[in-house]
Amino acid sequence: MLLLLHCPGQILSVDEDTAFSWPECDSCGNNKLIEQGSSLQCPTCDKTVTEPLTRMSLEVYVDCPSLEKSGIVKIKLLQDSIQQLLSNQQADDEGYELQAVLGQELGSVSGFLASISRDPAGESVLMVEEIPQLQDGKTATES
Numbered sequence: 001m002l003l004l005l006h007c008p009g010q011i012l013s014v015d016e017d018t019a020f021s022w023p024e025c026d027s028c029g030n031n032k033l034i035e036q037g038s039s040l041q042c043p044t045c046d047k048t049v050t051e052p053l054t055r056m057s058l059e060v061y062v063d064c065p066s067l068e069k070s071g072i073v074k075i076k077l078l079q080d081s082i083q084q085l086l087s088n089q090q091a092d093d094e095g096y097e098l099q100a101v102l103g104q105e106l107g108s109v110s111g112f113l114a115s116i117s118r119d120p121a122g123e124s125v126l127m128v129e130e131i132p133q134l135q136d137g138k139t140a141t142e143s
């Protein structure tokens with residue numbers, strides 16, 4: 001089921017259990033880099049990756065008026081959206097400060113309803129996975 005969510009509200013909370021980041025080869029996109037001392041090796045390219053790309057996974061609970069009658073909305077965000085939310089800060093050794101995304105607006109998000117579960121309080125949780133937006137001429141592929 002495809003959904004176009006318009007979430008002019010705010011990000012209510014971050015699921016920190018699902019938040020993680022990993023390095024990716026800047027040449028081939030391989031995400032299974034091998035740590036060798038302080039450097040990273042890409043087994044596919046057979047080279048040292050000096051400037052790995054940082055990929056992130058993040059799930060957030062949002063205030064989504066169009067769906068609030070159905071339950072709590074949780075969105076698994078795409079890389080681009082995460083980067084947008086985090087763009088006003090630099091990663092340090094501790095990683096990103098996730099609390100900084102709280103209260104930010106998500107705007108419009110395309111996604112599909114992946115599942116519906118119940119939280120401990122018995123309220124429905126709509127799990128939405130974001131998909132790339134095809135409008136405004138951009139391609140769906142990640143650069």
Ligand SMILES: [Zn+2]
Pocket residue numbers: 025026027028029030042043044045046
């Ligand atoms: Zn590579």
